Amino acid sequence: MDASSAARPAVSARNIGVRFFAERRNVTALQGLNIDVAQGEFLTLLGPSGCGKSTFLRVVADLIDPGSGAIDVLSSSPPAARKRRDIGFVFQDPALLPWRTALQNVELPLQVGGGAARKGRRGPRELLEMVGLKDREHAYPHELSGGQRQRVSIARALVSDPKILLMDEPFGALDEITRDRLNEELLRVWKETGLTVLFVTHSIHEAAFLGQRVLMLATNPGRVREIVPVDLPGDRTLAIRETPEFVQLTAHLRRVLESC
Numbered sequence: 001m002d003a004s005s006a007a008r009p010a011v012s013a014r015n016i017g018v019r020f021f022a023e024r025r026n027v028t029a030l031q032g033l034n035i036d037v038a039q040g041e042f043l044t045l046l047g048p049s050g051c052g053k054s055t056f057l058r059v060v061a062d063l064i065d066p067g068s069g070a071i072d073v074l075s076s077s078p079p080a081a082r083k084r085r086d087i088g089f090v091f092q093d094p095a096l097l098p099w100r101t102a103l104q105n106v107e108l109p110l111q112v113g114g115g116a117a118r119k120g121r122r123g124p125r126e127l128l129e130m131v132g133l134k135d136r137e138h139a140y141p142h143e144l145s146g147g148q149r150q151r152v153s154i155a156r157a158l159v160s161d162p163k164i165l166l167m168d169e170p171f172g173a174l175d176e177i178t179r180d181r182l183n184e185e186l187l188r189v190w191k192e193t194g195l196t197v198l199f200v201t202h203s204i205h206e207a208a209f210l211g212q213r214v215l216m217l218a219t220n221p222g223r224v225r226e227i228v229p230v231d232l233p234g235d236r237t238l239a240i241r242e243t244p245e246f247v248q249l250t251a252h253l254r255r256v257l258e259s260c
């Protein structure tokens with residue numbers, strides 16, 4: 001990657017506004033949202049329910065057209081980025097096909113998209129190994145734990161070799177120990193792949209542990225409340241949560257969140 005392309009943001013949102021009309025009233029899901037997400041950045045999005053976190057990810061993924069403002073994804077429009085398969089999406093519900101094995105679920109986007117594995121990129125087996133499921137590739141979803149199913153859905157999102165990974169409360173339904181482990185592993189995957197990640201969470205600790213910055217949104221209308229830089233070492237293990245810096249940061253996030 002040359003210097004000029006590295007300097008271009010992965011996502012550049014200018015004055016984004018999204019309104020919905022539902023149940024005979026207008027909802028301003030997002031208003032005047034501005035953010036540049038750097039290539040390779042890990043950005044977490046934190047805010048109360050209904051503040052537009054999912055809506056913003058859907059705008060980036062070209063699932064919603066913003067009513068106002070402009071958005072660039074890797075220097076092109078969201079539809080163009082979608083066509084290039086630059087974007088992977090992981091939801092809270094892994095939504096695996098029950099009649100396909102872990103490996104077959106990961107292979108699915110390649111079969112649906114008609115694209116053979118591109119040279120040099122990680123194939124389905126390698127991705128399952130990367131997410132720690134090397135010996136479970138022939139297991140069916142019902143034979144896997146909730147955490148393992150979510151690992152499969154991460155591998156599936158990566159099989160098209162996206163540049164940007166959007167994650168909408170992916171670990172929200174998991175128990176705390178499993179979530180902690182997946183957080184650590186996600187950081188490892190992020191480093192290995194160099195992906196840009198936009199990660200939505202309700203959890204202050206998760207937002208602080210994973211993010212290089214935390215985008216805090218407020219509700220009614222959904223808008224940016226504060227963008228908080230995370231001044232913690234790049235190499236993070238869960239032990240970092242015991243440090244005064246981490247405790248101070250989460251206390252700040254909690255204060256801001258309470259005022260959202």
Ligand SMILES: Nc1ncnc2c1ncn2[C@@H]1O[C@H](COP(=O)(O)OP(=O)(O)O)[C@@H](O)[C@H]1O
Pocket residue numbers: 020021022027028029047048049050051052053054055056222
């Ligand atoms: N498709 C939709 N139709 C109508 N209202 C919607 C739709 N999607 C989201 N909203 C509303 O927009 C606001 C933001 O929603 P959302 O982005 O899902 O919030 P979050 O993910 O932060 O909880 C909420 O008030 C929600 O009810």
Ligand SMILES: [Mg+2]
Pocket residue numbers: 053054055168
């Ligand atoms: Mg949401």
